[in-house]
Amino acid sequence: MIFSIYTTELHNAIFAGVNSKFIVLKNVLFVLFFASYSSISAQDAMISGTVTSNGEPVPFASVFVKGANIGTTSAIDGTYELKVPSGTIILVAQSQGYRSLNQEVTLTQGANSTVDFLLFEDVLGLDEVVISATRNRVERKSTPVVVSSLKPRLLTATQSITVAEGLNFAPGVRVETNCQNCGFTQVRLNGLDGAYTQILLNSRPIFSSLLGVYGLEQIPTNIIDRVEVVRSGGSALYGSNAIAGTVNIITKDPILNTWEIGSNLAVIRGEALDRIVNFNSSIVADDLKSGVTLFGAYRNREAYDANDDGFTELVELRNTTVGAKAFLRPTERSRISLNLNAIREYRRGGDRLELAPQFTDITEELDHDTFIGGADYELNSKDGTQQTQIYTSASYTNRDSYYGGLGGARTRQDSLTANNAFGTTKDLAWVNGLQFTKTFKNNDVLTTGAEFNHSNTEDQIPGYNRLIDQSVNSIGGYAQYEWKPSDRFTTLFGGRLDNVSVNGDYTIGGIARNVDLSQTAFSPRLTLSYQLSDVLKLRGGYARGFRAPQAFNEDLHISSVGGEPQFVILSDDLNTEFSNAFTGSLNYSKTKDLLQFDVLLEGFYTILEDPFTLVSTGAVLDNGSILEEVRNGEGASVYGTNFELGLSPNPEWRFQLGGTLQRTEWDEPQLLFESDGTPGETDIIVDEFVRVPNFYGYLNTTWIPSKKFNVDLTGTYTGNMTVPRVISDNGFLELNDSGSFFDLNIKLETHFDFNDAFEVTLSGGVTNIFDSFQDDFDIGPGRDSDYIYGPDQPRAFFFGLKFGQLN
Amino acid sequence: MVLWLWLTLFVSVKTSAQQTEIQWLTFEQLEDSLRSKPKKVFIDFFADWCGYCKKMDKAAFQDAKVISRLNEDYYAVKMDAESTDSIQFGGEIFINEQIGRSRNPTHQVPLLLASRENYPFSLPAIVLLNENFEVTDRYFEYLSPNKLQKILEQ
Numbered sequence: 001m002i003f004s005i006y007t008t009e010l011h012n013a014i015f016a017g018v019n020s021k022f023i024v025l026k027n028v029l030f031v032l033f034f035a036s037y038s039s040i041s042a043q044d045a046m047i048s049g050t051v052t053s054n055g056e057p058v059p060f061a062s063v064f065v066k067g068a069n070i071g072t073t074s075a076i077d078g079t080y081e082l083k084v085p086s087g088t089i090i091l092v093a094q095s096q097g098y099r100s101l102n103q104e105v106t107l108t109q110g111a112n113s114t115v116d117f118l119l120f121e122d123v124l125g126l127d128e129v130v131i132s133a134t135r136n137r138v139e140r141k142s143t144p145v146v147v148s149s150l151k152p153r154l155l156t157a158t159q160s161i162t163v164a165e166g167l168n169f170a171p172g173v174r175v176e177t178n179c180q181n182c183g184f185t186q187v188r189l190n191g192l193d194g195a196y197t198q199i200l201l202n203s204r205p206i207f208s209s210l211l212g213v214y215g216l217e218q219i220p221t222n223i224i225d226r227v228e229v230v231r232s233g234g235s236a237l238y239g240s241n242a243i244a245g246t247v248n249i250i251t252k253d254p255i256l257n258t259w260e261i262g263s264n265l266a267v268i269r270g271e272a273l274d275r276i277v278n279f280n281s282s283i284v285a286d287d288l289k290s291g292v293t294l295f296g297a298y299r300n301r302e303a304y305d306a307n308d309d310g311f312t313e314l315v316e317l318r319n320t321t322v323g324a325k326a327f328l329r330p331t332e333r334s335r336i337s338l339n340l341n342a343i344r345e346y347r348r349g350g351d352r353l354e355l356a357p358q359f360t361d362i363t364e365e366l367d368h369d370t371f372i373g374g375a376d377y378e379l380n381s382k383d384g385t386q387q388t389q390i391y392t393s394a395s396y397t398n399r400d401s402y403y404g405g406l407g408g409a410r411t412r413q414d415s416l417t418a419n420n421a422f423g424t425t426k427d428l429a430w431v432n433g434l435q436f437t438k439t440f441k442n443n444d445v446l447t448t449g450a451e452f453n454h455s456n457t458e459d460q461i462p463g464y465n466r467l468i469d470q471s472v473n474s475i476g477g478y479a480q481y482e483w484k485p486s487d488r489f490t491t492l493f494g495g496r497l498d499n500v501s502v503n504g505d506y507t508i509g510g511i512a513r514n515v516d517l518s519q520t521a522f523s524p525r526l527t528l529s530y531q532l533s534d535v536l537k538l539r540g541g542y543a544r545g546f547r548a549p550q551a552f553n554e555d556l557h558i559s560s561v562g563g564e565p566q567f568v569i570l571s572d573d574l575n576t577e578f579s580n581a582f583t584g585s586l587n588y589s590k591t592k593d594l595l596q597f598d599v600l601l602e603g604f605y606t607i608l609e610d611p612f613t614l615v616s617t618g619a620v621l622d623n624g625s626i627l628e629e630v631r632n633g634e635g636a637s638v639y640g641t642n643f644e645l646g647l648s649p650n651p652e653w654r655f656q657l658g659g660t661l662q663r664t665e666w667d668e669p670q671l672l673f674e675s676d677g678t679p680g681e682t683d684i685i686v687d688e689f690v691r692v693p694n695f696y697g698y699l700n701t702t703w704i705p706s707k708k709f710n711v712d713l714t715g716t717y718t719g720n721m722t723v724p725r726v727i728s729d730n731g732f733l734e735l736n737d738s739g740s741f742f743d744l745n746i747k748l749e750t751h752f753d754f755n756d757a758f759e760v761t762l763s764g765g766v767t768n769i770f771d772s773f774q775d776d777f778d779i780g781p782g783r784d785s786d787y788i789y790g791p792d793q794p795r796a797f798f799f800g801l802k803f804g805q806l807n
Numbered sequence: 808m809v810l811w812l813w814l815t816l817f818v819s820v821k822t823s824a825q826q827t828e829i830q831w832l833t834f835e836q837l838e839d840s841l842r843s844k845p846k847k848v849f850i851d852f853f854a855d856w857c858g859y860c861k862k863m864d865k866a867a868f869q870d871a872k873v874i875s876r877l878n879e880d881y882y883a884v885k886m887d888a889e890s891t892d893s894i895q896f897g898g899e900i901f902i903n904e905q906i907g908r909s910r911n912p913t914h915q916v917p918l919l920l921a922s923r924e925n926y927p928f929s930l931p932a933i934v935l936l937n938e939n940f941e942v943t944d945r946y947f948e949y950l951s952p953n954k955l956q957k958i959l960e961q
Contacts, residue, residue, distance in 0.1 A: 056908055060918040064925050071924050076904070076915075094927055098909070255858040257865065286866035287951035651910055 045107035048081040050074075051093050053119040054591075061095035061119065066102065066487075086111075090487060093117035099589075101534065102487055120534075120591035144482070144492045144527040145541060146585055146602060148644070150227040157702065157712035159747055159767050159798060160221055161264070161276060161299065163249055168716045169698050170229040171600070171642040171658035172245070176691070177792045179559050180777070181349040181364035181785040183315040185792070186554070189244035190231055190604050191638040191662045191692050195552040195612070196244035196579075202339075203248055204374060204393045204431055205239055205453065222262065222278045223295045223323070225252040231642065232541065232583035232604050237447070237478050240498050240523045243545040243579045243606065251325060251339075254282030254293050260804035266767070268796040272304035272314065292326040303353055306794060309779035311362065314793065315349035323372075333380040341372040350405060350560075351781070357402040358418040361781035362560050365402040370395060389435045399425040403461065407563025408781035417623060420463020421565070425556075429455045445482040447494075451475070459556060464623070466567060468551050470504035470515075480525070488531040495524040500548040508567045509621040519548045519576050537587040545581070547612065549574035554614075555630060559786045561726045564625040566786075568614065571629045578609045598646040605639040616673045618731040626731040635667035636689070652704055659697020659717070664689035672724060673733045681732040688722065690735070691789065695719035708751050715744035718790055726784040741772045743791040756805070763800040771795040829868055829877050831885040834896045834916065840882050841940070848936040849881040849959075852888040852917040857930040859949040870952035876959040888917040888930060921945065 051061040057078025064071025065084055074080040074093075084091075086109040094100040098119040105115055148170040160166035164185045167173045174188045186194035198205060231245040238246045259281040266274040276299045284291030303316040323341035330336065350363035357363035374393030380386070404421025406414045435449035452475050459468040480494030501518040527541040555568045585602035613633030619626050640662025647655045666687055673684035696718050704710040718741040724733045747765035754760070773794040778787050832840060837848065851868075853860035867873055877883045889912055894901045896916070905912035913928050920942070921932035933946040935958070950958065 053908060058908075059904055059915075060913075060922055060928070062922075062925060062927065073922055073924075095909075255862050284862070286862075286870075287953065288862070288949060 044109050045084055045086045046081065046112045047084055047091065047105065047107070047115050048079065048112070049114050049116040050078045051080065051095070051117040051119060052078050053098060058095050058098065058117075058119055061093050061098070061117070063091065063093050063117070066090040066092050091115055093119060095119060099591075104487075120589075120596075144490050144529040144539065145230055145232075146539060146587070146600060148229045148231075150229070152221065152224055152226070153702075154700065154714075155221045155224065155227075156749075157700065157747055158714045159266075159745060159765065161274075163221060163224065163227060165792065166221065166227065167229070167247065169658075169700055169714065170227075171602075171644045171697075172231045172604075172660050173229060173247075174660075174693075174696050174718070175792070176790075177788055178554075179349075179364070179557065179785050180311070180313050180783070180788045181315065181362060181560055182347060182366060182557070183317065183349060184557055187247060188692070189229075189247075190606065190642070190660070191640065191664050191689065192244040192606065193691075194554060195547070196241065198239045198242035198246045200238065200246060200248040201372075202250055202374075202376075203238075204391060204433075222260070222280055222297065223251050223293070223325075225250045231602070232543070232581045232606070237480055237494065237496060237525065240476070240496065240500075240521065240545045241547050243543070243581050252280075252282075252293060253327075254284050254291055255288065256282065257284060258282050258805050260802060260806055262800065262802035264798060264800040266796045266798035268302075268304050268314065269306075269771075269794050270797075272302040274301040274796070274798075275299070289329040290327065292324055294322075294324050296320075296322040303349065304794075306773065307777050307779060309777075309783075311351045311780065311783060312349040312353070313777055313788070315347045315364075316353055317345070317347050319343070319345040333382070335376075335378045337376045337378075339372070339374050341370075343368065343370040343372075345370075349785075357405065358415075358421070360405045361408050361563065362405040362783075362785070363402055364558070364560070364785075365400075367400040368397055369399070370397040372396075385439045387437045389437075390433070391435075392430075392432045394428070394430045396429075397425070397427040399427070401425060401461070403558040403560070403565045404463070405560075405563070405781070407560075409563070413623075417463065421461065422463065423459065423461030423466070425457070425459040427455075427457045427459075429453070443484055446480070447482075448477075448479040450477045457551065457556070464565065464567070464625070465507060465509055467505060467507040468556065470502065470506075470551055472500065472502050472504075472548075472550055474498055474500040490529045492527040493525065495522055497522050498546075502548050502550045504550060504570070506551065506569050508569050508627065509623070509625070511569060511621075511627070513570050513572055515549050515570060515574065517548065519546075521546045521576070521578075535588055535590045537589075538585070539587070540584040541582070543581045545579050547577045547579075549576065549612070549630075551630075552612070559784075561626050561731065561784045561786075562619075562624070562729045562782045564619075564623060566626045566628065566731075567621070568628045568630060571631045574612070574630065575610045575632050577611050577632070579606060579611075580609075581606045595647070595649045598644075600642070600644040602642040603640070604642070606637065608636045608638075611636055613670060615671050616726075616731045616733065618674065618676050619729055620676075624729065626726070633666070634670050636665060636670070637667070638662060638664045638689070640694075654700075654702040654704075656700045657697070658699075659695065661695050662692075663694060664692050673731060675732070676730065678728075678730050678732070681728065681730060684724070684733045684735070686722070686735070690722045690724050693719040693721040693738075693740075710749050712747045712749075713744070714747075715742060716791070717742050721789070723787065723789050725778065725787040729782075736776075738774075738789050741790040742770060743767075743772050744769045759803065759806045761800075761802040761806070763802075764798065766795065766797055768793060768795045827874070829874050829883050831883055834884060834886065834894045837882055837884050838896055845938045847881045847938055848884060848940065849877055850884045850886065850920065850934040850936070852886055852921055852930060852932040852934075854888050854911070854930055856911070860931045863931060863950060863955075867950055867952045867955040870956065872956050873952060873959065876956070880959070886914070886916060888913050888921075888928075888932070890914050921947070923947065 051058045051074045059074055059076045061074040063080045070084055072080050072082045086107045088106045091103050091105050101117050101119055103115055107113055150166055150170055154169055155166040158166055158169055164175050167175050172190050175185055177183055177185050187197050189197045228248040261279045264276040278297035280295035282293040299319040301317040303312040304314040306313040321343045325339040327337040345368040348365040350360055352360045357365050372395040376391040379388045401423040402421055404418055406418050431453050433451040438446045454473050456471045476496050476498040478496035482492045484490050499520045502515050504515045506513045523544045525543045529539040531537050559566045582605045588599045590597045610632040612630050614628045615631050616628050621627055642660050644658040669685040669687055672686050675681045675683050698716045701713040720740055721738045722735050723738050725736055727734050745767040749763040752760045768791055771794050772791055774790045778784050891903050891906055894916055901915040903912050903914040920934050929947055935944040937943050
């Protein structure tokens with residue numbers, strides 16, 4: 001009986017009590033449910049039409065007038081009908097799984113118009129939410145600057161154990177190991193080396209100059225939600241040095257109670273083992289007002305000697321990371337989060353690793369003890385249009401180091417030097433900030449903020465009379481306005497004013513230098529974006545940045561040449577380096593049937609004025625060590641294109657291909673090695689940057705036939721580049737061509753669900769299948785440890801096991 | 808004595824059956840139940856990928872007060888919003904039309920009951936109906952055990 005009313009009156013009944021409207025369809029009343037629908041007075045034109053996608057009607061799509069409370073839902077056959085006020089309006093059609101579509105319509109009173117919508121599926125995650133572009137949460141496709149986001153899926157697929165390895169799979173990024181003895185890596189973005197890229201952890205610049213050297217290798221991937229890469233200086237709000245771009249590592253924010261334990265074993269060329277155990281677990285209160293994620297990772301990689309000369313190419317590595325991230329929502333509109341991390345990392349390279357370092361020919365041994373802590377407070381206004389954030393974050397590293405050894409000979413002096421090569425480093429970075437965001441009625445956004453950063457580095461090796469004692473304070477204020485004069489056009493303009501004061505003493509051997517300066521500079525920023533058509537978006541930007549003279553991360557690194565350590569020192573009277581970065585891009589996204597296609601073509605042009613450049617002055621120190629000086633180099637420019645191509649014919653298949661084609665140019669030939677007049681040795685001068693290939697790229701193919709099984713084929717290509725190699729005790733260089741490398745990986749993964757609370761994932765595969773690896777390493781105790789390039793690891797087989805309540 | 812034992816056993820079995828689990832119905836079962844005895848209806852739509860839905864399964868739907876309230880005063884219905892099944896209800900057949908056309912194909916039933924103006928379809932979606940099968944309230948957010956208790960007591 002009760003159901004006699006169902007077909008005729010049920011749907012009326014469903015929304016009784018709510019101001020709604022109904023349309024009869026197929027004898028069923030489908031509900032068009034709109035509050036205040038009839039309260040609009042000036043509805044005097046009719047619009048009707050059909051919403052379709054791939055020739056099929058899209059039912060239940062929302063069709064509404066932008067900025068007004070007028071709307072409807074398309075019927076089961078995709079048709080809709082809507083009463084609207086006359087004049088020019090913007091009509092929006094939206095449906096889950098599709099990209100929303102706007103159309104401008106001009107209506108005269110009493111007229112009937114037809115407006116059809118053709119919606120596109122959102123397959124490649126173009127609607128995902130990103131933070132980095134404007135420091136506020138915005139949809140990726142609508143960001144005024146291009147943001148590339150690396151998901152954990154890709155980090156897993158590429159068997160990336162640390163963030164450093166995964167970054168190769170974002171366009172424009174190249175990560176390379178720069179030392180055989182300590183394995184230090186650099187992230188190179190848009191042709192510029194590590195110091196031009198700002199690395200952020202949860203949008204905070206906590207990577208101090210020291211952490212920047214090894215820090216990226218110390219963050220395990222199992223705590224990462226995503227990594228956002230913004231290329232070029234469009235992201236200057238993050239800091240005046242972010243000229244090549246920013247890499248923002250965002251850690252997971254949990255909802256569910258989960259736990260997970262994983263282990264991984266890799267066998268490098270059948271010889272060296274790389275073992276990893278990691279875990280993470282989240283507990284979140286039922287009211288979601290508080291929660292915590294605990295995580296930890298242990299890694300033990302054996303050293304590997306690729307050319308059997310008794311000296312390592314891959315260093316021995318032992319890393320233990322533990323941490324926790326907790327949050328509390330005291331009220332509905334506020335949130336406090338706290339994070340604590342401790343990293344203990346030991347690495348050692350050189351020869352005879354079983355002996356104490358002073359009895360070996362070459363050893364670089366580093367024992368890092370790092371603590372990172374931070375707190376963040378966020379308050380939203382009642383209407384959600386204003387947000388205030390206050391944050392503080394600090395990292396402190398205590399490091400014991402050994403850079404030295406007997407160096408091949410066994411004299412009394414060698415032994416004395418070797419015994420005095422122990423050093424200590426203390427490094428503190430403290431970041432504080434305040435940020436205010438206001439969203440206006442027309443969706444314009446104002447962001448302003450202030451930052452105070454303090455860093456203090458004290459690095460000493462008494463045996464070499466080496467000292468870096470540096471303190472950097474910077475105070476900065478920034479403001480940015482996002483103006484959207486029309487739906488197609490968005491502009492973002494603003495800038496930051498920074499005052500940087502550097503106070504540093506630098507000593508090596510008998511040479512002492514110091515920096516004592518205070519520099520104020522304004523870094524403007526402008527970004528324009530224009531939606532040319534439904535499928536085509538044009539973007540452009542300009543940013544200016546600067547770097548005040550100071551010891552950056554690479555300058556803290558000590559390599560070894562000719563059996564002696566090679567040091568870096570700042571030269572006297574360094575000028576502040578300025579840079580101008582221009583960028584332009586074209587983004588094409590198209591959906592046809594089940595296929596989605598996305599192409600990004602991006603051009604960049606960066607000009608460096610007085611860039612800090614390393615010049616080798618030869619073996620000028622008393623003990624025969626080579627000294628490199630940081631000088632203001634000639635002006636330089638880097639220009640090129642990044643491209644990315646994404647293709648997904650259906651959910652089972654996904655292809656991605658990206659790369660960079662670029663050129664670097666010194667305005668005047670740049671000195672790399674300054675000869676002391678030794679016969680047969682001359683100054684070495686270059687026209688292009690060294691260690692920068694003109695072409696590099698990546699590919700990534702995924703096949704997911706079912707939830708139970710998937711295959712990933714990923715790879716990177718590194719083109720030819722010039723790599724300098726020291727060939728005499730004086731430090732004389734030869735410039736070698738690296739050749740090209742293709743590093744291809746395959747990974748197979750299978751997944752079992754025993755029940756809701758226990759799942760298992762097994763994986764296995766091969767990294768660097770073709771064993772594409774450098775084959776001309778320097779040999780013996782006198783080798784140039786910086787002469788290392790190309791893929792970071794030769795062929796390795798790996799097996800992984802992961803279990804837990806993964807969800 | 809025996810009787811007392813039987814009684815306690817019976818009572819404890821009965822209460823534990825009531826207290827430990829929500830008696831979820833499907834839409835087909837709901838139709839039969841409504842026909843035999845009208846009652847308020849509570850509908851929960853969920854999906855595989857919806858973390859908040861899973862959290863509600865683990866929190867609110869495990870809460871003793873919520874369980875007893877739902878089992879006593881409501882017919883509780885749970886439905887996968889991306890179900891591929893045809894559902895017969897009120898003399899009509901409802902299907903999932905978006906299969907093959909969307910990566911998150913939403914079934915007609917949740918679209919009908921839980922669509923909103925100016926918002927794309929979102930989960931979690933909870934719909935409450937009165938004895939006459941009229942919608943009294945809808946929630947499109949995570950509900951904690953306390954919040955859901957209050958909602959069910961209204």
